[in-house]
Amino acid sequence: MKRAFVFPGQGSQAVGMGKELADAFPAAREVFEEIDDALGQKLTSLMFEGPIEDLTLTENTQPALMGTSVAVARVLESEGNFKLADIADFVAGHSLGEYSALTAVGALSVSDAARLLKARGQAMQQAVPVGEGAMAALLGMDIDPVEELVREATEAGEGVVVAANDNAVGQVVLSGDKDAVARAIELAKEKGVRKAMMLPVSAPFHCPLMQPAADRMAEELAKVTITPPSLPVVANVTASQVSDPETIRKQLVEQVTGRVRWRESVLYMGEQGVEQLVELGTGKVLTQMVRRINKDMNGTAIQGPADIEAFLGSL
Structure with missing residues (x-):
């Protein structure tokens, strides 16, 4: 095996x-x-x-x-x-x-x-200074729709937000500037994501x-x-x-x-x-x-x- x-x-x-x-x-x-x-x-x-x-x-x-x-x-x-x-x-x-x-x-x-x-x-x-960055988990949304979501969130305002972790089917983590990540979460909710939540992390890992x-x-x-x-x-x-x-x-x-x-x-x-x-x-x-x-x-x-x-x- x-x-x-x-x-x-x-x-x-x-x-x-x-x-x-x-x-x-x-x-x-x-x-x-x-x-x-x-x-x-x-x-x-x-x-x-x-x-x-x-x-x-x-x-x-x-x-x-x-x-x-x-x-x-x-x-x-x-x-x-x-x-x-x-x-x-x-x-x-x-x-x-x-x-x-x-x-x-x-x-x-x-x-x-x-x-x-x-x-x-x-x-x-x-x-990144504490409080300026954030990460968020999106549950019930796969990587392709998340990438489209990230594009929309980026075009809608300032700041960086990317798909940082493609962990599993329906489990993707966002990372970036706090406001941009929050904007992406709101868009995800509008698109019917099962769950979207900020993560208790000290920095926005795996992003630019x-x-x-x-x-x-x-x-x-x-x-x-x-x-x-x-x-x-x-x-x-x-x-x-x-x-x-x-x-x-x-x-x-x-x-x-x-x-x-x-x-x-x-x-x-x-x-x-x-x-x-x-x-x-x-x-x-x-x-x-x-x-x-x-x-x-x-x-x-x-x-x-x-x-x-x-x-x-x-x-």
Whole structure:
């Protein structure tokens, strides 16, 4: 059976994330210690104990989610006595989850990924003053009508608004200037969208307003070594596979302002014969999306020791 490992993005964080893994497995503890050392910060204390207000700060959330996902991957490998590449055909990650995917298959070191994500979180937060940007979820409207909606909202007034995340069938996220996003929400309601709501985020991710953050990440990514991954990575910005290190570097910069093409990424993996998506890390967001995108694909989430045992027993 063809399988892909996938890695969640921002929004899946929770106090206590990774603690069961660290308590049970040396391989997980090694990942968390490496991240703490790389950042010069006890990020693991924040992950295990909170407070949630500090964990939810973008600069903490991003390396924390990566660390938990990579810890699950390392435990799977050590307990199963295999490498991910032995039992899978692709990896992919949602937004920051792409860094988790690249780290899990050896393209980035854990230390470099942690430092990059700390910088990415800071740069994204600083790119747009708090209160000026916004993101909104549209439920019950697919990407083509949303793109038409965005065109109308852009023509009707000032400001940037784009389709930032094409997550699943009938689940698209807008991003941009607060007033422009609000205008798009009103248009969506007029067009009969099932639900349109502002999201509680601190910045308008994956839109042209993030260009200062993209420039910063170009500088940061230029400093690190990227090696060929042991499995092809399905990239957010193209929804197709990539293994060339310099292309990966370029696409990680583009990803900051570009659309997260998650629905297309899952469809692409299905076209390549993938039958099972295995989500590694905190939460089950990607697993819940799978059936809405491809009904023939099976999704499963691995978070803690019991999930790891069950998965290894199924192989």
